[in-house]
Amino acid sequence: MLRKILSLAIGASVVTSGLADGPADNLPENVRPIPPAGIEIPEAVRADLSEELEAFASTIEELRNQERHAGTIADYLADVEVCHRAVSDALEYSEVFNKAEWEWAPELLAIGRQRAAALRNGETPWVRETGKVIRGYRSKIDGSAQPYGLEIPEGYDSEGHEPIRLDFWFHGRGEKLSELAFLRQRALGQGGKISPANAIVLHPYGRYSNANKFAGEEDLFEALAHAQRDYRIDEDRIFVRGFSMGGAACWQFAVHYAGLWAGAQPGAGFSETPDFLKTFQGETLNPRWWEKKLWRWYDATDWALNLTNTPTIAYSGEIDRQKQAADMMVAACDEVGLRLVHLIGPDTAHKFHPDTLAEIEDRLASIAESGRNRAPGAVRFVTYSLRYDRMHWVRADRLTQHWEPAVIEANWSAPNRIAATTKGIEAFSLVFAPGDCPLDPTMSPVVEIDGTELTTPKVWTDRSWEVSFRKSKKGAWEWAESPSGSPEGLAKKHGLQGPIDDAFTDSFLMVAPTGDAANAKVGEWCAAEMEHAITHWRQQFRGHARVKKDSEVTEEDIARHHLVLWGDPSSNRVLAKIAAQLPIQWTGERIEVGEQFFDASSHAVAMVYPNPLNPERYVVLNSGFTYREYDYLNNARQTPKLPDWAIIDLSEPISSQRPGGIPTAGFFGENWEFQAPPRAR
DSSP: OHHHHTOOOSGGGSSSOOOOOOGGGGOTTSOOOSSOOOOOOOHHHHHHHHHHHHHHHHHHHHHHHTGGGOHHHHHHHHHHHHHHHHHHHHHHTTOOOSHHHHHHHHHHHHHHHHHHHHHHTTOOGGGGOOEEEEEEEEOTTTSOEEEEEEEEOTTOOTTOOOOEEEEEEEOOOOTTOOHHHHHHHHHHTTTOOOOOTTEEEEEEOTTSSSTTOTHHHHHHHHHHHHHHTTSOEEEEEEEEEEETHHHHHHHHHHHHSGGGOSEEEEESSOSOSHHHHHHTSOOOOOOOHHHHHHGGGTOGGGGGGGGGGSOBEEEEETTOTTHHHHHHHHHHHHHTTOOOEEEEETTOOSSOOHHHHHHHHHHHHHHHHHOOOSSOSEEEEEESSTTSOEETTEEEEEESSTTSOEEEEEEEEETTEEEEEEESEEEEEEEEOTTTOOSOTTSOOEEEETTEEEEOOOOOTTSOEEEEEEEOTTSOEEEESSTTOOOSSOOOBTTBOOOGGGGGGSOEEEEEOOSOOSSHHHHHHHHHHHHHHHHHHHHHHOSOOEEEEGGGOOHHHHHHSEEEEOSOTTTOHHHHHHGGGSSSEEOSSEEEETTEEEETTSEEEEEEEEETTEEEEEEEESOSOSOOGGGGGOGGGOSOOOOSEEEEETTSOOOSSOSSEEEEEEOOOTTSOOOOOOSOO
């Protein structure tokens, strides 16, 4: 699988123009709801659809009960469920936005019923269809069935052997882009399309309208893994592409995962947060110090060095205000010695110019002829988090400090020699998959790191090779038998590095308290914030959060999920078990944070930390994803608003931007130890 190697449409294809919503959307005290309320559906129509949904739900439940005994059903039931859930949620949550949607709903349900009937017999005829095909996968994050769309070229032979190119197309911003609206677009082909020759186009839903961030980021990889079961996708000819909000998505996939793609083609959108919001939205920014630092998660400008590793073609309309995104990336690339190709549609606003699009397709076709180079002679890699730990054959294993630049530049130019320079790196590995290592297997490779030469074990006969290095306590590089490069005990590592929002990119379980809080005000706040987190997970990330009472949590839950614990040590029995092992101490009287103390009757804790009951998973206290209603109004605002931990002052009211006052917050150290936050910020 491609992810394991790592550890749409022109003009009208965007759902909305993506233009700034104006000064009214800069008022936190008066935030319009996103998604907005839907239209009224005639009662007769609602009654008919509800009756169909009830019967269809019974069919799905029958199939679900057969899952354990029928692998085909387990693998493909999500393809059925997305048809049901799109209509069911649209009705339940008043998210039907035009007459065409509810008129098409019976057709979508008919597609689902046909699939269910075939699946009952162990058949999946839709995986052999060409043209526009709607699909669904089971999300690891919350267990929901998530939709995606495919365009399969007419000449594709499902029984053949030749692999085929795949282009991802990331959609534009659509505040009314429910699952029903998305599947209608993908089935009917509304909004236009890109048309690369002899290629599959995969349209991720991206978990709604978040520029494919957080769970929207995982959506790409989960949809790809699902599609790879049925289609012979050439892993060396995968392109990422998008326009408007989809262009912003493309920028982040291009810089974070550059080593995976044959090429990237972002159009318009935004490429970073601060300049875009100031110049495009006219917003006055007053970020907390940790918010500013966490812009580095998705600000593509900070990661421009990584475009060394994949061919990239940026596009802008000449008179499009969102040309700002590519202009920022041109400047960022120039700073690291790269000349970014920036094609500009003449006298064109927020759409593709047809002649420029034709040139883009020609250039991408030329790039596709050679495909991705899995083992380039040189790798230049910058990261700010071990969430993004891999570029081609270089893997970062330990950073000096998260959210500060960590750079590895490595190259091989002789049969047995690799030279590397580093900055902000404490441990790293060189990893070549079988068949990829270019070094001479008869010689012991010499790796020079920052001037220190180390002799390493030979390459294996299948031309695979993995070797790890770490800094000693004296700061000298040495060969390491263990790839972690970490001291004994806890350490920040790939998939377990924070901040709070990272916990919602993998399987999580909300754990509700059954006891009484030590302080009534805290209990009321926790209950309100839990309800908010569950509601807004569905609204903004289009899933249904798993929820259990603290008395119902099992050993299997602890093994499989990040646990999101709501309440305090008095009310939540799981939290009570681990409270003494956390770096922030919380009793009925006070909260102790380093040398600071807070009154527990009016304060609460939000944090992420390795779960003491299973250190390979997170425990989160009293937080869902950390951006709120104000941030839904512009995708560039959708950045983490809390770091690894925060104290919440309940004397300040919950708002559209914060869960209360935040007198202090910070990041844990590289061994998950408490570190005092900067004072003068």
